[in-house]
Amino acid sequence: MSSNGEVKARRSVDAASSFLAPHLPGIRASALLMLLFLVVYGGTNWFVTSRGEFSCIGLPWERSIPYLPWMLVPYLSLGVLFLVTPLLCRDDADRRLYCRRVALSMLVAAFFFLLMPLELDFPKRHASHWVLYALDLVDAIDPPHNLFPSLHVALAMLAGVHIGRRLNGWWRAAFVAWIVLVIASTVLTHRHHVLDALGGAALGLAALAIVRERRSAAPSAVPLLGRLADRLRSVEVAEVGVPGPVARSRTRDGTESVGRRRSTGAVTRRR
Numbered sequence: 001m002s003s004n005g006e007v008k009a010r011r012s013v014d015a016a017s018s019f020l021a022p023h024l025p026g027i028r029a030s031a032l033l034m035l036l037f038l039v040v041y042g043g044t045n046w047f048v049t050s051r052g053e054f055s056c057i058g059l060p061w062e063r064s065i066p067y068l069p070w071m072l073v074p075y076l077s078l079g080v081l082f083l084v085t086p087l088l089c090r091d092d093a094d095r096r097l098y099c100r101r102v103a104l105s106m107l108v109a110a111f112f113f114l115l116m117p118l119e120l121d122f123p124k125r126h127a128s129h130w131v132l133y134a135l136d137l138v139d140a141i142d143p144p145h146n147l148f149p150s151l152h153v154a155l156a157m158l159a160g161v162h163i164g165r166r167l168n169g170w171w172r173a174a175f176v177a178w179i180v181l182v183i184a185s186t187v188l189t190h191r192h193h194v195l196d197a198l199g200g201a202a203l204g205l206a207a208l209a210i211v212r213e214r215r216s217a218a219p220s221a222v223p224l225l226g227r228l229a230d231r232l233r234s235v236e237v238a239e240v241g242v243p244g245p246v247a248r249s250r251t252r253d254g255t256e257s258v259g260r261r262r263s264t265g266a267v268t269r270r271r
Helices: 002-051 060-064 069-088 092-115 129-141 151-164 169-188 194-210 221-240
Strands: 242-250 256-263
Touching: 002 069, 002 092, 069 092, 069 129, 069 151, 069 169, 092 151, 092 194, 151 169, 151 194, 169 194
Parallel strands: none
Antiparallel strands: 242 256
């Protein structure tokens, strides 16, 4: 019985290993990005919160923007997108590209967070108890001071690009619509001001433009020259021809002349 149990356990371990093996690079990338996020974003938020000096870039008309409690769902879904995007990249090159773009976005955003610690200027929220509890939990984990540029918007754009390229048709349209909801939720949950969201969009576009896919290297000049020389030789042979058989002819005075004719592929006979 014990041997049967060991066999079953070994099979379970092998099945789990075979399932996880293709996903290990994505899991490692997700773990490293989460660690970077906790250090960079969490560290800057702790630092500026401890200083207690904040500015505000909210516009007066933003106080009339409605607060939509249900938008908290797409807002919080970014955490899932952030973790699964490395697992859904096309290949290792695409995964490295995504990680570099995310790292650049985080570092640039951290610079602005330290330079411009901000606070929100929205009216008091009115929602059901569970929503208020959820928002209080979010505020406790993420005090709203790392605002400009909105890293939420930038990361949503990067996830949308790298996951969206794997989808087609209605799936892609639905996913893009969800990314739009995630971006809009930053303002409609009163977690960011409009200028924060615009700054995050600019940051995402900059990361996409600066960190690009590496194209394959240009072909070497030596093979190109070799192919060019072969082409020239074939053209020369076609025009000039190859040595043909010896031809003998007699002149009018009776002497014999010997020469070699060039053959161009056509055979002529003289009678």
